[in-house]
Amino acid sequence: MRDLVIIGGGPAGMSAAITARESGIQDILILERDGQLGGILQQCIHNGFGLHKFGEELTGPEYAWKYEKKVKELGIEYKLNTMVLDITKDRVITATNSSDGIFELKAKAIILAMGCRERSKGALNIAGTRPAGIYSAGTAQKYVNTMGYLPGKNVVILGSGDIGLIMARRMTLEGAKVRAVCEIMSYSGGLARNIEQCLNDFDIPLKLEHTVVEIHGKERLEGVTIAKVDKNRKPILDTCEYIPCDTLLLSVGLIPENELSKKADVDISSITNGAIVDQDRQTSCEGIFACGNVLHVHDLVDFVSQEAELAGKAAAEYIKQGKKQTIEIAIKTDGKIRYTVPQVITDSKDVTLFFRVSDIYKNAKICVSDGDKQILSKHRPKLAPGEMESITLKGEQICGAKELYLSLEVQ
Amino acid sequence: MERKLTCIVCPLGCELVVTIEDNNVIKVCGNTCKRGEVYAKNECTCPKRTVTSTAMCDNGSLVSVKTDSPIPKEKIYECMQIINSVTVKLPVAVGDIIVKDVFGSNIVATQNRS
């Protein structure tokens, strides 16, 4: 029997491990399927990480290194090149690697930190052929940044999420010509700073309310037809424009990687595609915790680390003291606010609710109420779907509440 | 003259309005913190960027690198050429200088490779 097993050695897994050790847990094991710790950060070689956490601007690998160093200093055990195949409700883990073969472990607590994968759905709805030259933006990032292979010379990017924006700049710097970034919505899903420094700096056009309607080419991509869309996101046919290109990158969003969580029967939210958790990031299965991108997609790794600290600390307490649920308050949202993490509160201490909105709202008031009673309201000049928001409730404010309702009042 | 900018120093991305008279920045609005003001002044006089890329190691693998301070924006491509022309001798650790004095900055490794 192991005390704590952590699945995934990205920033979430490492940060949870460090906090659990600092909270007094000696027996910790991280299982990582890759050949190095650091997760997706190893391919995110651009800077912009760690401003919140460390007050300095780091690249992805540097941010990961800060944690890896700590993991090594604390002597936390980890196994690389080890893929977890299965977990059960009673916390039995099946994993495999080339030296141990297939092996089983039982753990007092598990932390899920498997990160996320890219959506590829966007491609399927496009008419035309399926030639070579179509990649997800993250795959292209892996090729360019870890293998030194440039997927193409003439590029169109569909979707304006941060990875797409980062790759527009990256491929430009490596000598490719990025013809356009098409975004079906009227706003970009990426951070304003990335529009500025990845597109505007290089005069790459961002075509809002545009999508790719047809793919051309037999074996290799030869071009795409793009068109403007109407209010219902249907292409307006007389706005069609042909752009010759040999590469199409899809940057249409990330989705938590929860195949394993489902095997353990962890309740999954249909909105976040991650586990439903309480303030300690404990899932519906006792002793199984989740944090980082496997729980909900974060834009900033700083918040991933913060969340992982919560999970690491709570897992440590659980290992030492077992479950101690005192209350159960569900949190509901009005749709303008799409979801919150946590979705349920089981202890009346201070809690920060993280959430995302479904559209761009200006001059909005975030309201938290319990039945007819308003608990808190906060004004925000601007809210956007691309940016995670948070609001903190004091223990005494939630004490005695039955169900919390989060809504947005827009003037 | 007024110029609109998006501050790129942190993920908040504040929208800045800069008032310029006789090529001097006389007022910055819209910034949430002091760094935004510094950014606006630089952006209107000598815009600078940190360059991140990868360099080839002597065993054919890649190591990620960056300029350890921002360099003038118009030097980005020249900086890329310098990065692409070096071969890094292994082993290399985070922070090791790969090329010295590149447009007022150094190219340093951001990954460990051995």
Ligand SMILES: Cc1cc2nc3c(=O)[nH]c(=O)nc-3n(C[C@H](O)[C@H](O)[C@H](O)COP(=O)(O)OP(=O)(O)OC[C@H]3O[C@@H](n4cnc5c(N)ncnc54)[C@H](O)[C@@H]3O)c2cc1C
């Ligand atoms: C392309 C891209 C660009 C980004 N840019 C920025 C940025 O500029 N600034 C910023 O702050 N944030 C950025 N982020 C966000 C940040 O990198 C992520 O939020 C963070 O890395 C998530 O950490 P994680 O540990 O949850 O997941 P990951 O880093 O994805 O780590 C998950 C780990 O789990 C392992 N794993 C998965 N399944 C298994 C299994 N079955 N068995 C064993 N191991 C498994 C994986 O190999 C991986 O190492 C970016 C993210 C991406 C994808």
Ligand code: SF4
């Ligand atoms: S002004 Fe300050 S808070 Fe606003 S984006 Fe710039 S650095 Fe961030």
